[in-house]
Amino acid sequence: MNFGSDNQAGVSPRILHTLVEAASGIQSAYGNDEWSQRAEHMLGEAFGTPVKVFFVTTGTAANCLALSTIAQPWNAVVCHHMAHIAVDENSAPALFTGGASLLPMATDNGKISADDLAAFVARTPHDAPHNMVISGLSISQVTENGLVYQPQEIAALAAQAHALGLRVHMDGARLANAIAALQCHPGDITWRAGVDVLSLGASKNGALMAEAVVFFDPALAQNFSLRIKRSGQLVSKSRSIGAQFCAWLEDGHWMDLARHANAMASKLSAALVATPGVRLSWPTQANEVFVLMPITLYEQLRAQGVRCSDWYASSVPAGTVVEAGEVVVRFVTSWSSTDEEIAALMALVHSEQRKAA
Template sequence: MNFGSDNQAGVSPRILQTLVEAASGIQSAYGNDEWSQRAEQMLGEAFGAPVKVFFVTTGTAANCLALSTIAQPWNAVVCHHMAHIAVDENSAPALFTGGASLLPMATDNGKISAEDLAAFVERTPHDAPHNMVISGLSISQVTENGLVYQPQEIAALAAQAHALGLRLHMDGARLANAIAALQCHPGDITWRAGVDVLSLGASKNGALMAEAVVFFDQALAQNFSLRIKRSGQLVSKSRTIGAQFCAWLEGGHWMELARHANAMAAKLSAALAATPGVRLSWPTQANEVFVRMPIALYEHLRAQGVRCSDWYASSLPAGTQLQAGEVVVRFVASWSSSDEEIAALMDLVHSHQRQAA
């Protein structure tokens, strides 16, 4: 019963088979292979726009390399206080940008709004050269609280950011889940909404190890190949990443995988929400479920082999307090989650409740 993270799931058989096929024969290296070139073309077709794409091996590399194009060492990038770049990427943003800072901001509803951004920038000291100069905004789609930005929310944020002279970066580690949830065109929540550069993840949605930096504003990609090289992310056998993206995108496979993960999360969310003593912390909008539950129940699930994670109390909505003996728990469904896993998990929940009664 694995609900620890979607990056713990295995590899889609279709993607793995394509990877095996790509492994034979001779191909050019460093992104000049047919698979990588085809993957870039397919990404442009998927988003419906000209793009410049660079493939990397990790989400942290994708995020921080992307940030390096919108922030100089004296700059700062605004992000949500629970953003992956602020909480789970160590000091990589500072390393890759040569010293730029993050300015995390807390909000009441788990997202950043255009009004939030304007107010935050207004109250941030901006007496150059004494203070950092804000140059960018980074948002996550899906957010770290499992929420999905609507197209109009992103468009308003982008308009506000651009009016302030900021570039907009999107952490799209779970972008496929957001697109599946919104049932929209990929372009509607990226370049059409004003996103300048995207970190696109496939690893959490069926791939083995495949991430990409996608530039919609191609001027930002100037000299990016040099950034890739000096960061150790210029992969010689680049076909191994390109082939994964080709199989991921072919025939809408990425959407099939994401829709399944979302459906499993919705089913698990409904079952947990109907359980006495378990309360949803955030609406389940994609493939993550956040609840508050008794610590004893969480410890019982873990002891029985359920993979899930106790989560940050600081991630709760404004005004929400943990009760005595409660813990925040995150469950993540993946492309390979099954009805049987959910049923087995709920059997453990119900058996524990009967024993505690």
């Protein structure tokens, strides 16, 4: 019963088959192979606009290299206080940007609004050269609390950011899940809404190890190949990543995988909140389920081999009280999650509750 993270799931058979196919023969290196070039073209078709794409091996590299194009060492990037780049990337953002800082901001609803951004920037000291100069905004889609930004929310936020002279980066580690949840065109929540550069992850949605930095503004991509090389992310056999993206995108496979993961999360969420003593922390909008449950139940589930994660008590919505004896728990479903896994988990939950009665 693995609900620990979608990056723990295996590889889609279709993607694995294509990877094996790409492994034979001779191809040019360093992104000049046919697979990588085809993948860049397919990404442009998927988003409905010409894009410049660079493939890397990890989400950390994708995020932090993207940030390096919108932030100089004396700059700062605004993000949500629970953003992955602020909580789970160690000091990589500072390393890749040469010293730029993150300015995390807390909000009541788990997302950043245009008004939130304007107010935050207005109250941040900006007496150059003594203070950092804010140059960018980074948002996560899906957010770290499992929420999905609506197209109009991103458009308003990006418009405000641009009016303030900021570039907009999107951490799209679970972008496919957001697109599937919104049933929208990929362009509607990225470049059409004002996103300048996107970190696009396939690893959490069926790929083996495949991340991309997608530039909607080609000017930001200037000298990016040098950044890739300098960071140790210039992959010689780049076809191994390009081929995965080709298989991921072909015939809408990425959407099929994401829709399945989202559907599994919806089923799991409904089953958990129907259980006495368990309540939702955040609405289930994509493939993550955040609940508050008795810590004893969480410990029993973990002891029985269930993979899930206790989460930050500070991550709950404003006004939500984590009671004594409660813990915030995150369950994540993936492309390979099954009804049988959910049924087995719930049978275990009910069994433990009967024991405690």
